Amino acid sequence: MMLRTLTPLSRSAGTGITSRAPKTTFTPSNFVRFNATAADYSQSPKNAFQIKMRNVGISAHIDSGKTTLTERILFYTGRINQIHEVKGKDQVGATMDFMDLEREKGITIQSAATYASWGDHRINIIDTPGHVDFTIEVERALRVLDGAVLVMCGVSGVQSQTITVDRQMRRYSVPRLVFINKLDRAGGDPIKVTEQLKKRLGLNATLINIPMGKESNLHGVIDLIHQKGYLFEGNNGEEITEINIPEDYQAAMKKYRGIMLDNLAMANDEIAEMLMEEQVPTGEQLEAAIRKSTLNHTFTPVLTGSALKNVGVQKLLDAVVKYLPNPMESVNTALNLSMGEKPVQLISDAAAPFVGLAFKLEETKFGQLTYMRAYSGTLTRADSLYNVPEDKKVRVPRLVRMHAQSMEDISEIKAGDICGVFGMDCATGTTFTAGQRINMTSMHVPEPVLSLSISTDKKGDTSTGPLGKALAKFQKEDPTFRVHTDVQSGETIISGMGELHLEIYVERIRREYGVKVNVGQPQVAYKETIQSKANYNYLHKKQTGGSGQYAKVIGYLEPIPFEGDKINNEFVNATTGNNIPPNYIPACQKGFQEISAKGPLLDMPLTGVRMVLEDGQTHPVDSSELAFRTATINAFRENFENCDPVILEPIMKVEIQIPTEFQGNVMGMLTKRKGVIDSTEQGTTDYTTIIAEVPLAQMFGYSTELRSATQGKGEFSMEYRRHDQVSPEIQMKLVENHKKKKAAEAK
Numbered sequence: 195m196m197l198r199t200l201t202p203l204s205r206s207a208g209t210g211i212t213s214r215a216p217k218t219t220f221t222p223s224n225f226v227r228f229n230a231t232a233a234d235y236s237q238s239p240k241n242a243f244q245i246k247m248r249n250v251g252i253s254a255h256i257d258s259g260k261t262t263l264t265e266r267i268l269f270y271t272g273r274i275n276q277i278h279e280v281k282g283k284d285q286v287g288a289t290m291d292f293m294d295l296e297r298e299k300g301i302t303i304q305s306a307a308t309y310a311s312w313g314d315h316r317i318n319i320i321d322t323p324g325h326v327d328f329t330i331e332v333e334r335a336l337r338v339l340d341g342a343v344l345v346m347c348g349v350s351g352v353q354s355q356t357i358t359v360d361r362q363m364r365r366y367s368v369p370r371l372v373f374i375n376k377l378d379r380a381g382g383d384p385i386k387v388t389e390q391l392k393k394r395l396g397l398n399a400t401l402i403n404i405p406m407g408k409e410s411n412l413h414g415v416i417d418l419i420h421q422k423g424y425l426f427e428g429n430n431g432e433e434i435t436e437i438n439i440p441e442d443y444q445a446a447m448k449k450y451r452g453i454m455l456d457n458l459a460m461a462n463d464e465i466a467e468m469l470m471e472e473q474v475p476t477g478e479q480l481e482a483a484i485r486k487s488t489l490n491h492t493f494t495p496v497l498t499g500s501a502l503k504n505v506g507v508q509k510l511l512d513a514v515v516k517y518l519p520n521p522m523e524s525v526n527t528a529l530n531l532s533m534g535e536k537p538v539q540l541i542s543d544a545a546a547p548f549v550g551l552a553f554k555l556e557e558t559k560f561g562q563l564t565y566m567r568a569y570s571g572t573l574t575r576a577d578s579l580y581n582v583p584e585d586k587k588v589r590v591p592r593l594v595r596m597h598a599q600s601m602e603d604i605s606e607i608k609a610g611d612i613c614g615v616f617g618m619d620c621a622t623g624t625t626f627t628a629g630q631r632i633n634m635t636s637m638h639v640p641e642p643v644l645s646l647s648i649s650t651d652k653k654g655d656t657s658t659g660p661l662g663k664a665l666a667k668f669q670k671e672d673p674t675f676r677v678h679t680d681v682q683s684g685e686t687i688i689s690g691m692g693e694l695h696l697e698i699y700v701e702r703i704r705r706e707y708g709v710k711v712n713v714g715q716p717q718v719a720y721k722e723t724i725q726s727k728a729n730y731n732y733l734h735k736k737q738t739g740g741s742g743q744y745a746k747v748i749g750y751l752e753p754i755p756f757e758g759d760k761i762n763n764e765f766v767n768a769t770t771g772n773n774i775p776p777n778y779i780p781a782c783q784k785g786f787q788e789i790s791a792k793g794p795l796l797d798m799p800l801t802g803v804r805m806v807l808e809d810g811q812t813h814p815v816d817s818s819e820l821a822f823r824t825a826t827i828n829a830f831r832e833n834f835e836n837c838d839p840v841i842l843e844p845i846m847k848v849e850i851q852i853p854t855e856f857q858g859n860v861m862g863m864l865t866k867r868k869g870v871i872d873s874t875e876q877g878t879t880d881y882t883t884i885i886a887e888v889p890l891a892q893m894f895g896y897s898t899e900l901r902s903a904t905q906g907k908g909e910f911s912m913e914y915r916r917h918d919q920v921s922p923e924i925q926m927k928l929v930e931n932h933k934k935k936k937a938a939e940a941k
């Protein structure tokens with residue numbers, strides 16, 4: 195097999211994702227989804243390899259150590275022969291963080307795919323970013339993975355992004371293991387973190403191993419299932435020694451093994467019965483029960499260690515193989531387009547017709563690289579596939595297996611596996627089949643909350659030239675990154691999930707495309723809506739000189755409930771009779787769509803507005819589509835004021851971690867920024883976590899303020915919660931400023 199290196203690799207993905215229903219909703223009724231065993235599907239010898247396959251995501255709050263952990267996994271599984279640290283002294287950087295920016299900032303921006311072998315099992319791993327601004331990467335990974343490892347910081351415990359990731363895992367019904375990392379740090383406390391997992395995430399989280407030693411003395415783990423100790427020695431913890439449990443750990447082992455058995459009994463009837471009859475389950479019986487309960491989400495195994503100090507990682511790999519599902523145990527549904535979108539279950543059988551999902555695209559120097567998860571059948575190089583949404587056949591010229599920035603050519607992939615395909619043009623989320631008209635449900639794509647105007651010194655450089663290329667590529671790559679031109683000002687506006695998200699793209703434009711860009715002030719993604727109903731009766735009439743225009747529209751505007759960041763406006767044609775001939779109705783609808791994209795108050799999108807058209811009038815000569823479109827827009831504008839219009843702003847959930855001594859000061863700062871405190875919680879050390887809701891518009895410059903108020907020790911993260919009405923005073927101010935800006939632009 196040939197190994198090729200692609201450096202530097204710039205990544206790209208596609209457009210075309212719509213926010214649609216996820217693959218499975220997490221409800222108690224679909225806990226039974228894992229009742230089918232691998233053996234049910236593996237009668238064909240072609241499927242035997244799938245039992246030995248795991249598709250695993252590694253997710254967590256920022257800085258918990260996912261990349262450091264993945265680096266160890268690659269080392270222990272023999273994929274790399276040297277460990278490089280994130281921001282390491284060797285100036286190389288971790289293998290999975292291969293973008294320059296990732297190495298500089300020491301954070302993961304994009305998910306990277308790789309695979310490893312552990313014993314006779316193959317593990318496809320996706321390292322995902324922890325920062326909420328890159329949440330789309332986590333969504334993409336979870337959509338196509340069968341199991342996940344949730345990495346926790348043993349000192350900070352459950353953090354805001356842990357909760358977001360947990361929610362995403364539930365949305366895609368992904369069974370998970372927890373690895374409590376950083377137990378070599380002062381204040382590391384796996385017991386407290388496990389309690390938080392129970393209390394704050396509602397998981398039946400249970401330690402299945404506990405650390406030996408703590409802080410700088412951390413040197414091994416005690417396996418509560420097999421009642422053995424394991425030491426990790428050698429330069430990189432690669433030499434594992436099994437020992438009997440030392441005397442001074444006997445009491446802790448008994449205590450936490452007891453808790454493990456009780457928690458497992460709550461999830462598993464067989465273990466419950468054995469305990470009632472005072473039988474001692476064997477290690478194999480416990481492992482089988484843990485596997486079953488992990489797959490049906492009634493038990494979450496928790497393992498401990500330190501990636502940086504090389505403790506416990508191999509035990510985590512054992513647990514991935516033992517407790518996370520193989521592709522045949524994961525239920526995946528698709529919609530049969532030939533049967534009115536009837537849901538069908540895909541069978542992870544290598545002998546079945548092929549079905550695959552393109553879940554991520556990258557632009558490489560060899561052209562578009564499409565990451566594909568095969569759900570059913572076998573894909574062989576040079577096969578033809580059917581691109582379902584575009585209704586066309588495509589050939590598959592080249593198949594590769596990815597390993598961070600290098601890859602190797604392969605000749606086929608089978609159901610359950612993940613690979614890269616070259617030479618195929620498609621958007622992210624495209625379903626490919628052997629010819630069947632079925633479509634996999636797509637991923638959840640959140641709406642952007644922040645915008646920024648960008649410009650270059652050279653006129654006309656934004657839509658063409660290097661900047662135009664960069665923007666087109668990033669949009670294709672990331673569905674949460676949007677670009678549009680403001681009609682009035684002619685400015686190019688980029689929108690995304692937060693300051694860091696946009697900052698990274700601006701930096702990439704500068705570095706990868708050598709374009710000097712100037713950026714404006716970040717703008718919040720406001721929305722406009724109405725609160726009451728108002729009738730309209732509008733005549734658009736222009737009959738002086740030339741061809742005239744005549745259109746009358748009658749109806750009403752009314753509010754409808756809206757949710758989160760979704761745009762949900764409705765145009766309803768309730769006309770009876772022929773006062774407005776049917777051929778003019780689409781023009782009215784178009785008028786409504788036009789005005790709802792740019793509301794009358796701030797030129798921001800409308801949401802929660804229904805426009806009902808009941809009646810109207812035409813003129814035998816002067817009526818036209820243009821006249822009806824204009825009439826609808828004007829009817830809307832004229833009556834909008836009568837509907838109590840309001841501006842909605844994004845409200846963020848902000849989680850702040852600070853040394854407790856600064857708590858009073860930081861809470862005062864939040865109140866000044868119009869924040870509402872939800873809760874405060876004392877952490878494992880002398881740190882306090884404050885959770886608050888704060889309008890996004892109030893959060894600019896917060897990181898600098900927090901840093902200076904906490905001697906650089908405070909950290910925060912935020913995520914979108916909902917859109918909420920601004921106060922009347924702020925609304926007046928926003929509208930006034932907007933009018934001034936427009937007047938200035940008009941001059």
Ligand SMILES: Nc1nc2c(ncn2[C@@H]2O[C@H](COP(=O)(O)OP(=O)(O)OP(=O)(O)O)[C@@H](O)[C@H]2O)c(=O)[nH]1
Nearest residue numbers: 256257258259260261262301302324376500501502
């Ligand atoms: N003391 C200690 N530090 C660790 C451990 N694991 C990781 N770190 C450090 O924590 C920092 C963050 O580690 P990363 O591996 O980049 O964390 P990440 O979760 O991948 O970060 P993002 O990708 O930015 O979300 C780095 O400085 C690591 O060296 C650990 O077990 N113990």
